Amino acid sequence: MAPESLRSDARRNRALVLEAARSAFEERGLAVPLGEIARRAGVGPGTVYRHFPSKDALFRATVVDRIRLFTYTARELAEASDPGAVFFRYLAAVVRLSARNKALQDALEASAEGRFRPSAEVEEDFRAALHTLLTRAQKSGDVRKDVDTEDVMALLFGCLSMERRRGAGAPAGRMTALMCDSLRVRRRGNVTKLPVGSVSRNETGCVVCGAAVGGARTGRPARYCGGACRQRAHRERVRARG
Amino acid sequence: MAPESLRSDARRNRALVLEAARSAFEERGLAVPLGEIARRAGVGPGTVYRHFPSKDALFRATVVDRIRLFTYTARELAEASDPGAVFFRYLAAVVRLSARNKALQDALEASAEGRFRPSAEVEEDFRAALHTLLTRAQKSGDVRKDVDTEDVMALLFGCLSMERRRGAGAPAGRMTALMCDSLRVRRRGNVTKLPVGSVSRNETGCVVCGAAVGGARTGRPARYCGGACRQRAHRERVRARG
Amino acid sequence: MAPESLRSDARRNRALVLEAARSAFEERGLAVPLGEIARRAGVGPGTVYRHFPSKDALFRATVVDRIRLFTYTARELAEASDPGAVFFRYLAAVVRLSARNKALQDALEASAEGRFRPSAEVEEDFRAALHTLLTRAQKSGDVRKDVDTEDVMALLFGCLSMERRRGAGAPAGRMTALMCDSLRVRRRGNVTKLPVGSVSRNETGCVVCGAAVGGARTGRPARYCGGACRQRAHRERVRARG
Amino acid sequence: MAPESLRSDARRNRALVLEAARSAFEERGLAVPLGEIARRAGVGPGTVYRHFPSKDALFRATVVDRIRLFTYTARELAEASDPGAVFFRYLAAVVRLSARNKALQDALEASAEGRFRPSAEVEEDFRAALHTLLTRAQKSGDVRKDVDTEDVMALLFGCLSMERRRGAGAPAGRMTALMCDSLRVRRRGNVTKLPVGSVSRNETGCVVCGAAVGGARTGRPARYCGGACRQRAHRERVRARG
DNA sequence: TATGAATGAGTATTCATTCAT
DNA sequence: TATGAATGAATACTCATTCAT
Incomplete structure (x- = not known):
């Protein structure tokens, strides 16, 4: 069943199935019929079963893939300077990328x-990578010390x-920004300013920490949630230049 | 359909069905077969349908009942002094009472x-009651002003x-305490002290604000999460005495 | 179970049930739920069962009632002069009165x-009464001699x-008039003139033989399908006067 | 869904299902449970659903098949000489083939x-084919001119x-012969002679017009209902010889 | 006695999984 | 090997009939 041992057409089919399953599960969750996945992949249900022993296994595979992606990202960020900003930005990104993903929720x-x-190993890897990010952010004094990795995973969840709940009614990231605040070490002014009312500008949030950016309805959209993040971005640019 | 107008046997069976449905839905969510509910209630499926026109209606009834209970509680608390503590305590209580309830989640x-x-009216009632609690807590300076009722409902969710996720692994209320922190106005020392490691003592949390209380493993279990709440409780006692 | 042995309220309820059943069965046929009948009668299903041992028995009772009515009418007509006209008129009337009656069809x-x-006895009575009408019409030379009572019953059916089939699309009685023609002894001009196109005037047909009357769209609606019937009606009036 | 594009086993099963459905529906009408059909076909209920999306669709398919058969026959006959005889023969055949068919009735x-x-198109095709036969028979002076296609369809019904009603009690086609008489143009001697009493010989009727043939209980069974049809058959034979 | 609540067998339909082609 | 057809268990809902109130 290992991909490398398969004939080329089998390998192609496996990829097709996996991709179809990913999109189907992400849209409709575990409730999507297996036949629908097969149809999306352009294969028969039998072919799905040839590559994955059960619907659950297929589901697991798609979820695992996604989590692995998150793990890789976390590992890359583990070396970055400014651990606090990186940590919050990462949380925001994970939520943003998962918010529409019914598979992950299920x-x-x-x-x-x-x-x-999903997979003890994959989960453990993710936890470890997240742990690194968290620990660095705690050491740098940006995140309170009484939370552990499990807390953060639960918060992500x-x-x-x-x-999902606030859905269309609120700017993406608003709830995430709120939760991030609960993790911050209390310092003067380190609270995210939540936009009041429903806002549709700048929906991806602060480019540094991912928090919602409140702002005037006119003029150039703000890229940062505040001075702190702007300064951090500046420092990054300086360092990148050499 | 009003209970008081039913024959005694019907009333009894209706209650049995409702109770069976409540427990079944709470444990297994909407996915529980209707036949299972009938079996738990000790009646035939036809009896269930006599009292509720569809599985959905029965589900709605159990959920609505629960939400109504929350609404009543919120209304009673709307008159209480110390709006901040009341607000946080209420959030903690709702979460605590709903955490095991898969029906509500579904x-x-x-x-x-x-x-x-569930029921536009019931939902609106709950929202209104929650709004009152929130507004009072914001006026008293305990809750940040840039969150609205929808935010709080989403936070509850x-x-x-x-x-559910942290489940057995962590003391009940830990995540809720964390969340509550994100709503608090930042003041010196108003952050909940989260217990470190897994704790099983005092699982109902601070008797004033519902936050988790961290404490020594020995000695008399702490009733308050900190000095602020102890002081508040004291003032309440003084006032009650007259 | 005999009506005269019942208490007055029971007797009243029996009548209510029977009447409700009649209307319900006539509208919707055997498929109507027994509960619907009980509701129409304003009683509980148990009461229906008190008076009739099964749904089938109730159905039988309503149908039998209707057939008995037809039998009585046939007996009264058995003495009338002009047996041919009476026979055809009777057939038309039975069809007209039964056309909307889904119970009878079922x-x-x-x-x-x-x-x-339905009831061997009741059916036999009806057959006998119809037989009398038929025989007289055959003796008077109006109906061909090679048909028997069973044929006529089948024709009615x-x-x-x-x-039912032609329904709203055609004047009531058109098909019946056509079938009656198949029974007539062939004589010059004794064929019903069928209206061409869809007609809505004079939907009850010729008052003597029940056949469809074709006619001008304007002016006084014709009462007779032709001269023969008009003459017959005249003779009847003369005799009635004495 | 086109049979020729299916795999051999599917094609076989589709045919089995269709055949089982046809026989089941014909015997018991729409009321037959789908499971019964599956059992008769020797397949699971799921297989039935693979080929037909609902019970109704399956029913429709069987009925439509049958009607199409009638349509094809009518089209073939549209070119035949002797339109009158062909028309009556056709009616008799349709009734004979449908008399035991509860599916069609339902x-x-x-x-x-x-x-x-059933299918607007299929129904319209049948109506059109019947219309052709009727019109030709009217033009040849064999069928009265004041009936239209709808009348004939209703008569068939x-x-x-x-x-069905006369069932075993009477020779097949007796009622049909009667009906045909109602359509005939009145001419000297063109009335079918109905057999008197119950007859079982020659149940398929006159080979020309399908009307019941009455006859002696002994001797060679009559092939024609009378001289007129015998003569027609003779003319046909002469022409066929050239 | 009347009521109407309880019963439970019966049925259309879905879908994960197996297996013939 | 891929296909997609077959399987059959599972489930919501109806309604004739029985029986407690």
């Missing part, structure tokens, strides 16, 4: 109920639910 | 996807997810 | 399949089906 | 109530009901 839900375990 | 999930609306 | 249908026998 | 019944439409 996986987390099922995992919480013990019905499903909660943010997904919340972003 | 309802919120379905509601978020527009598949299901997220806390449910998080508490 | 009964005949079920009877044809041997699933249901067929006419019901046909009238 | 379809017509449901269609009359607007609950069901009625004959089905009647033949």
Whole structure:
């Protein structure tokens, strides 16, 4: 079953199935019929079963792939300077990338109920990578010291639910910004300013920390949630130049 | 359909069905087969349908009942002094009472996807009651002013997810306490002290604000999360005495 | 169970049920739920069962009532002069009165399949009365001699089906008039003139033989399908006067 | 869904299902459970659903198949000489082939109530083919001119009901012969002679017009209902020889 | 006695999985 | 090997009939 041992057409089909499953699961969650996935992949259900022993296994595979992606990103960021900003930016990014992903929600839900375990190894890898980011941010004094990796994972989970709930009614990232605040070490002025009312500008949030940026409805859209992030971005640019 | 107008046997069975449905839905969510509910209630499926026109209606009834309970509580608390503590305590209580309740989660999930609306009226009542609590807590300077009722509802939703996730691994209320911090106005020392490691003592949290109380493993269990709440409780006692 | 042995309220309820059943069965046929009948009668289903041992029995009772009515009418007409006109008029009337009656159709249908026998006695009475009318009409030379009572009963059945089918698209009685022609002894001009196109005037047909009357769209609507029937009606009036 | 594009096993099963459905529906009408059909076909219910999206669709398919058969026959006959005989023979054949067919009755019944439409196209084709036969028979002076295609369709419907009713008690086609008489132009001697009493010989009727043939209980069974048809058959033979 | 609540068998339909082609 | 057809268990809902109130 290892990909490299397959004939080229089998390898291609495996990829097609995986990609179709990913998109189908992301849109409709575990409830999507397996036949729908096969149709999207342009293969028969039998072919799906040739590559994955059960629907659950296929689901696991797609979720695992996604989590692995997050793990890789976290590892890359582990070396970055400014651990605090990196940490918050990372959380925001994960939530943003997962908010529309019903597969992840279902996986987390099922995992919480013990019905499903994506992959002990993959989960552990993610946890480890997240742990590194968290620890650095705590050491740099940006994140309170009484939270642990499990807390952050739970917060991520909660943010997904919340972003789903607020949905179209609020700018993306608003709830995430709120949760991030609960992790920050209390310092003068380090609270995200939440926009009041419904805002549609700058929906991707602060380019540094991912927090929602409140701002005037006119003029050039703000790129940073505040002076702190602008300064950080500046320092990064300086260093990059050499 | 009003309970008081029913024959005694019907009233009894209606209650049995409702109770069976509540427990079944709370444990397994909407996915529980209707036949299972009938079996738990000790009646035939036809009896369930006599009292509720569809599975959805039955589900709605159980959820609505629960939400109404929350609304009543919120209304009672609306008159209490110390709006900040009351507000946080209330959030903690709602989460605590809903954390094991898969029915509520499914309802919120379905509601978020527009598949299901428990009852526009009941939902609005709850929102209004929550709004009152929130507004008072904001006026008293305990809650930041840039969050609105929808934010708090989303936060509740997220806390449910998080508490489910952390499950047995962490003291109940830990995630909720964290979330509450994100709502607090930043003042010196008003951050909840989260316990480090897994704790099982005092699982109901601070009797004033519901936040998790960290404490020594020995000695008399702490009733308050900190000095602020102890002082508040004291003032309450003094006032009550006259 | 005999009506005269019941208490007055029971007798009243029996009548209510029977009447409700009649209307319900006539509108919707055997498929109507028994609960619907009970509701129409303003009683509980238990009461229906008190008076009739099964849904089938109730159905039978309503159908039998209707057939008995037809039998009585046939007996009264058995003495009338002009047996030919009376015979055809009777057939038309029976069809007209039964065309909207889904109960009768279902009964005949079920009877044809041997699933249901309304009541041997009642059916036999009807057959006998019809036989008398038929025989007289054959003796008077108006009806061909090679048809028997069973044929006529089948024709009645067929006419019901046909009238149902043509439904709103054609004047009531058109198909019946056509079928009656097949029974007539062939004589010069004794064929019904069928209206061409869709007609809505004079929908009850010739007052003597029930055949469709074709006619001008304006002016006084014709009462007779032709001269023969007009003359017959005249003779009747003369005799009635004495 | 086109049979020729299916795999051999699917094609075989589709045919089995269709055949099982046809026989089941013909015997018991729409009321037959789908599971019964699956059992008769020797397949699972899922297989039935693979080929037909719903019970109704399957029903429609069987009925449509049958009607199409009638349409094809009518088209073939449209070129035949002797339009009158052909017309009557055709009616008799349709009734004979449908008399035991509860599916058709249910379809017509449901269609009359607007609950069901087999297929607008198929129905229209049949109507058109029948129209051709009727018009030719009217032009040749064999059928009265004041009936239209709808009348004939209704008559067909009625004959089905009647033949069902007379059932085993009478020779097949007796009621149909009667109906045909109602359509004939009145000419000296063109009335079918109905057999008196119950007859079982020659149940397929006159080979020319399909009308019942009455005859002696002994001797060579009559092939024609009378001299007129015998003569027609003779002329046909002469012409065929050239 | 009347009521109407309880019963539970019956049915259309879906879909994960297996297996013939 | 890929296909997609077959399988059959599972489930919401209806309604004739029985029986407690």
